[in-house]
Amino acid sequence: xxxxxxxxxxxxxxxxxxxxxxxLHASPRPARWVFLVDTYKCIGCGFCVKxxxxxxxxxxxxxxxxxxxxxxxxxxxxxxxxxTPKEARNGFTTSRIDLGLGRYKEVPPESINKAFFVPKLCNxxxxxxxxxVCPVGATYQTADGxxxxxxxxxxxxxxxIMACPYGMRFFHPAYHVAEKCNFCYHRITNGMKPAxxxxxxxGARRIGNIKDPADSAAKIILTQRVxxxxxxxxxxxxxxxxxxxxxxx
Amino acid sequence: xxxxRPLYVVLALVxxxxxxxxxxxxxxxxxxxxGYMYGWYRKSNEGEWKALKAxxxxxxxxxxxxxxxxxxxxxxxxxxxxCENCHGPALEHPTAPPKLTLDRSRELCLRCHxxxxxPTSQRSTIKGIDADQHNPGAECVxxxxxxxxxxxx
Numbered sequence: 001x002x003x004x005x006x007x008x009x010x011x012x013x014x015x016x017x018x019x020x021x022x023x024l025h026a027s028p029r030p031a032r033w034v035f036l037v038d039t040y041k042c043i044g045c046g047f048c049v050k051x052x053x054x055x056x057x058x059x060x061x062x063x064x065x066x067x068x069x070x071x072x073x074x075x076x077x078x079x080x081x082x083x084t085p086k087e088a089r090n091g092f093t094t095s096r097i098d099l100g101l102g103r104y105k106e107v108p109p110e111s112i113n114k115a116f117f118v119p120k121l122c123n124x125x126x127x128x129x130x131x132x133v134c135p136v137g138a139t140y141q142t143a144d145g146x147x148x149x150x151x152x153x154x155x156x157x158x159x160x161i162m163a164c165p166y167g168m169r170f171f172h173p174a175y176h177v178a179e180k181c182n183f184c185y186h187r188i189t190n191g192m193k194p195a196x197x198x199x200x201x202x203g204a205r206r207i208g209n210i211k212d213p214a215d216s217a218a219k220i221i222l223t224q225r226v227x228x229x230x231x232x233x234x235x236x237x238x239x240x241x242x243x244x245x246x247x248x249x
Numbered sequence: 250x251x252x253x254r255p256l257y258v259v260l261a262l263v264x265x266x267x268x269x270x271x272x273x274x275x276x277x278x279x280x281x282x283x284g285y286m287y288g289w290y291r292k293s294n295e296g297e298w299k300a301l302k303a304x305x306x307x308x309x310x311x312x313x314x315x316x317x318x319x320x321x322x323x324x325x326x327x328x329x330x331x332c333e334n335c336h337g338p339a340l341e342h343p344t345a346p347p348k349l350t351l352d353r354s355r356e357l358c359l360r361c362h363x364x365x366x367x368p369t370s371q372r373s374t375i376k377g378i379d380a381d382q383h384n385p386g387a388e389c390v391x392x393x394x395x396x397x398x399x400x401x402x
Contacts, residue, residue, distance in 0.1 A: 047360065092372075093360060115369060138290070140287065143282035186298055
């Protein structure tokens, strides 16, 4: 009986530790980080990708990155061509579109209807599917809205990589755990801009705090015409775009 | 009541697992601000991320010592480019590293100055070259000064 008594006590204590209903009533957030991308301004130089890889120690020559830039070329015939050679870590230095498998396509300038660059990074979703599927609590949403990965806790099961509708997650080639953009959490929480925002020469990337009424990026998000990626997934992404087109996937 | 014995075994097992859990799981692991679904994690990991050292320091950091170069570039359009984009992240320069790795390559310039005829992008407004026609293979900095708007030498 003593054994079962101890077990019952431990059970009650354990359950109390896991399910704390009061904790579910989250306190109002002091800050909420958001991001604004202007696709008209982006020139496809790829300095953001370079800065991100160096700042966050993602091996430069590895074909994975926390952020990348996509090029879209829509021809007058309605053909949509898109590429991101080496995640654009060296920028776009040729007009030839990389079709993959060593094939390239040159599009004559006169047949281009529209062409533009779209930087991609983690959307820091308000309802992040990557966090929902984590079986060990290794990835989580902070009070200020950023999704982080606990490298000591991650078991490398890869569920989060499968769950992200935006393809933002990958395995870190050195740490062998799930890796993702976190808006340079070590920088934004210490009063700095994310490395990609700092490196962008044309101001196409901006960080903002939607809780701050004086924040200029937040003001644009709240008062101007912006759009988000894949709203149909219900993830409530927090990277907003100016000039997004329906060709962008 | 021997039919209940398997139940005691199960209860004892659950107890052992929960006791073991109390030792293994860190004290700060649990449900935090974002609730059970999104905020179930080890709280001290937030601090571990925040404690990482920033590598890119920004123009203001460079300006303190390299005022002359900063002055030189300030009247030129390249002022919009961070020093570290070409000179490499400063980290704790001049302590570590004492010298930065400057990228003088043609490829660095071509990131912006390959002309791309994209009507709906700001890229097409940048003065650019056809890299296959304009002195192929040569380093741009041999003729052009990246800090100042000067005629090619």
